[in-house]
Amino acid sequence: MNEQKPIIAVGLASQEFPMLQDVACRDRNGRPFHYLDSAASALTPESVLRAMDGYYRQYRCNVHRGMYDESARATEEYETARAKVAGLLNATSEEIIFTRGATESLNLVAYKIAPQLGPGDEVVISIMEHHANLVTWQQFAKQYGFKVKFISLKDDFTLDIEEARRLIGPQTKVVSVMQISNALGTVLPLTELRNLARQNGALFVVDAAQSIGHRPVDVKAMDCDFLAFSGHKMYGPTGIGALYGKREQLNALNPFLYGGDMILEVTEEDSKWNELPHKFEAGTPNIAGAIGLGAAVDFVTSIGVENIEKHERTLAREALNRLTTVPGLKIYGPSDEGLDRGGVVSFNVEGIHPHDMTDILGGEGVCTRGGHHCAMPLMRRLGLPGTTRASFGLYNCEKDIEALHSAILKAIKTLKA
Ligand SMILES: Cc1ncc(COP(=O)(O)O)c(C=O)c1O
Structure with a gap:
């Protein structure tokens, strides 16, 4: 049977972004750069520059x-x-x-x-x-x-x-x-x-x-x-x-x-x-x-907003699937099952402060955001100090999610040691 290549193997138009050297998700200096903070600010393509x-x-x-x-x-x-x-x-x-x-x-x-x-x-x-x-x-x-x-x-x-x-x-x-x-x-x-x-x-x-x-x-x-x-x-x-x-x-x-x-x-x-x-x-x-x-x-x-939506949705689904397998990790946000959702995945791991998690992820070249996300009353209602948030853009690909997953496992190992 022909195995279908997942559409997230490569990002959409990621070659257009000077900050992303290539689809190997590295920055201009060859360091890993998994940019999962597009909800805070999305990167800028050449044409805009x-x-x-x-x-x-x-x-x-x-x-x-x-x-x-x-x-x-x-x-x-x-x-x-x-x-x-x-x-x-x-x-x-x-x-x-x-x-x-x-x-x-x-x-x-x-x-x-x-x-x-x-x-x-x-x-x-x-x-x-x-x-x-x-x-x-x-x-x-x-x-x-x-x-x-x-x-x-x-x-x-x-x-x-x-x-x-x-x-x-x-x-x-x-x-x-x-x-x-x-x-x-x-x-x-x-x-x-x-x-x-x-x-x-x-x-x-x-x-x-x-x-x-x-x-x-x-x-x-x-x-x-x-x-x-x-x-x-x-x-x-x-x-x-x-x-x-x-x-x-x-x-x-x-x-x-x-x-x-x-x-x-x-x-x-x-x-x-x-x-x-x-x-x-x-x-x-x-x-x-x-x-x-x-x-x-x-x-x-030129890419098609519908294509961007589909791509980000697929990335979010993949991230949810992977992250829910991590012991002690809780997702704060709608499941992918039958619910419309955006390309944002918020989570915490039991016993780990979101700032500590986000800090370790950053050290691994996985750029996420930790904290209240300018929604303090929401965090208070949820009884949380904040969450770690991974958010997707059109340039993200499977490698970014793999990197997120392994950096979370590393953070757990480090912080719970
Ligand atoms: C839902 C929402 N509203 C408003 C804003 C504020 O946007 P800006 O800081 O670009 O004015 C943000 C920024 O994160 C946002 O996510």
Whole structure:
């Protein structure tokens, strides 16, 4: 019988990443480099580096202002990048606001919506939320007197949708949730949450930091009011991301920051705002970052977001299969059986602190992350100091999982000796 080669024998397009010398998973200096920290930040391919370098070398001028070729080119490339992001999300360009990343995008929404809320109003989020979507609402709740309600987890690490049905009601003004948990890999039931938000006239906000570039995301099908993400988690540069907002929602909001570019007319007494999306982009933007993000969109679409999703899913399945055979190891996240999940595998080994585990793995060239993953309330609910998290990108392959597995066994031997 012909033995089928597993699709994870090699990573997708791993040769495109300067930090990964080749599919043997070594770095430029020939040291083992098993990068399993893509949920924190995904590596950058050549095409993204080239796009940013091209801007700095050939037309590094400001946008929207200059009446000369280089500035016109900068504007064109910057706006083309916006159109690429819009295309990836099935949005229109005017609905895409460039920000520093998911954190700033989520803050923008909260800064603008929270002042409209007050005592008696509620914002519903999940207990899994990243601090970027939790601390923001929590702090504004103190300032404006509304309440934040948390939807909890079930024992299988999926969202307790029954509790969501109980919590979301006419008093709910915003439902703001992540699409995929960065700490557990749980995929949240967005359609049902959106329906609950709509039935109660609440805004629906999605933190897509872990999903854009990892699975298809269509804001029209999702019917969200706002959606936030970061470029660096989808193979783009750091310091750039975007906020998608439905045109009518963005039009209803006042600007976030004041300054150049976001105005049409200024007098001593008052100002008129520029049209979308410029109304929300005060000052000189991260031009190289936006152009790099546009190149990252080209990169993921050339591979196929569906292919990336399939690949990461296969890697997660393989990692779950291997890791569950390790004595004393517990996985924190949905099983692969019949549940949708992202490419994140969180675990602890009985009697070993996640920082110690992560430290030893790092020494073996296996790059994971240990700690609370910016989800302290979640860790508290789970009664954990944190977890060790392995997260996959399109460049990972079977060798990375083998290396993870053997480094965990080594850590156990060392720490339990
Ligand atoms: C789910 C989620 N939301 C928000 C963020 C914040 O992203 P950034 O730090 O790029 O703004 C992260 C980062 O890990 C995340 O995983």
